[in-house]
Amino acid sequence: MADGQLKIVEGRALSAQQKKDLLNRLARIEGQLRGVQKLIALADAPEDCDAVAQQMAAARKALDRSFVQLLTASILTQTGEAADLEEARQRAAHLAAMLDKFA
Numbered sequence: 001m002a003d004g005q006l007k008i009v010e011g012r013a014l015s016a017q018q019k020k021d022l023l024n025r026l027a028r029i030e031g032q033l034r035g036v037q038k039l040i041a042l043a044d045a046p047e048d049c050d051a052v053a054q055q056m057a058a059a060r061k062a063l064d065r066s067f068v069q070l071l072t073a074s075i076l077t078q079t080g081e082a083a084d085l086e087e088a089r090q091r092a093a094h095l096a097a098m099l100d101k102f103a
Helices: 016-042 047-080 084-103
Strands: none
Touching: 016 047, 047 084
């Protein structure tokens, strides 16, 4: 992990590719947030707050999209790997509750 990459472990929650895609998306959002921090640090005129607000909104929307990506990947992976229909229903119900709680 010398290159700063996280080690992706195999599991049943998400596939390795789904994890990689989410991590890439989050890395881009992290870059956006660093840009917002720089804009705040350099803000001089009142108009600069418009640029900060615009970039904050873009980062928030990108994070919301990553949440949807997480849920979509979870639905596909977790219900698709269920042993039977009842287990698939239970997993889907759990994911629906998570959506209701956090969205």
